[in-house]
Amino acid sequence: DTGVSQNPRHKITKRGQNVTFRCDPISEHNRLYWYRQTLGQGPEFLTYFQNEAQLEKSRLLSDRFSAERPKGSFSTLEIQRTEQGDSAMYLCASNPIEGVDTGELFFGEGSRLTVL
Amino acid sequence: AQSVTQPDIHITVSEGASLELRCNYSYGATPYLFWYVQSPGQGLQLLLKYFSGDTLVQGIKGFEAEFKRSQSSFNLRKPSVHWSDAAEYFCAVRYSSASKIIFGSGTRLSIRP
Numbered sequence: 001d002t003g004v005s006q007n008p009r010h011k012i013t014k015r016g017q018n019v020t021f022r023c024d025p026i027s028e029h030n031r032l033y034w035y036r037q038t039l040g041q042g043p044e045f046l047t048y049f050q051n052e053a054q055l056e057k058s059r060l061l062s063d064r065f066s067a068e069r070p071k072g073s074f075s076t077l078e079i080q081r082t083e084q085g086d087s088a089m090y091l092c093a094s095n096p097i098e099g100v101d102t103g104e105l106f107f108g109e110g111s112r113l114t115v116l
Numbered sequence: 117a118q119s120v121t122q123p124d125i126h127i128t129v130s131e132g133a134s135l136e137l138r139c140n141y142s143y144g145a146t147p148y149l150f151w152y153v154q155s156p157g158q159g160l161q162l163l164l165k166y167f168s169g170d171t172l173v174q175g176i177k178g179f180e181a182e183f184k185r186s187q188s189s190f191n192l193r194k195p196s197v198h199w200s201d202a203a204e205y206f207c208a209v210r211y212s213s214a215s216k217i218i219f220g221s222g223t224r225l226s227i228r229p
Binding site for chain 1: 120122125148150152157158159160161162165206208210215216217218219220221222
């Protein structure tokens with residue numbers, strides 16, 4: 001396994017369209033996180049899963065955003081009725097639970113969304 | 117509120133010079149602390165982490181960081197920078213009562229030939 005994989009790497013869409021991003025974490029990593037990063041800013045937490053359970057969701061996340069991890073493996077992040085303000089890099093990360101959980105995250109290369 | 121502050125938006129240093137990037141965190145509990153690096157077109161890579169023990173931690177690529185509880189700081193250092201160190205550096209914190217990692221806004225490092 002070479003790492004966290006995200007698809008597509010770049011998505012251009014028109015305002016009002018729906019988009020979906022997929023994340024395949026490192027095998028056997030129990031936790032999966034979604035972050036959003038805009039230019040000149042650090043990653044902003046969106047949500048995270050432990051196995052298939054969504055344990056935390058940022059209050060900044062509007063109802064247009066939904067994430068799933070149905071079988072505790074890959075995850076999808078869907079944005080409905082996209083707005084120009086949704087343009088950003090969407091980052092996925094995973095980490096295992098083993099012994100003392102230090103929280104170290106392993107990141108994918110991200111999916112860049114451009115909303116026209 | 118839980119937060120991480122990186123006061124320097126952009127730093128330029130000469131190749132071969134020493135480097136220190138500043139990071140301060142809020143909240144009273146002892147956190148887990150991280151430094152990540154993001155090179156253009158690359159994913160975030162962990163440089164080093166601290167969660168207990170020796171307050172001076174060594175990381176990859178010759179970086180080190182020191183946890184100072186009295187100053188709520190976790191500054192990143194390198195004795196001699198290389199042109200390949202040019203990148204964006206993010207300090208991050210995870211508190212024991214939460215599972216998410218909070219990132220600072222980053223410091224962009226440029227290297228002067």
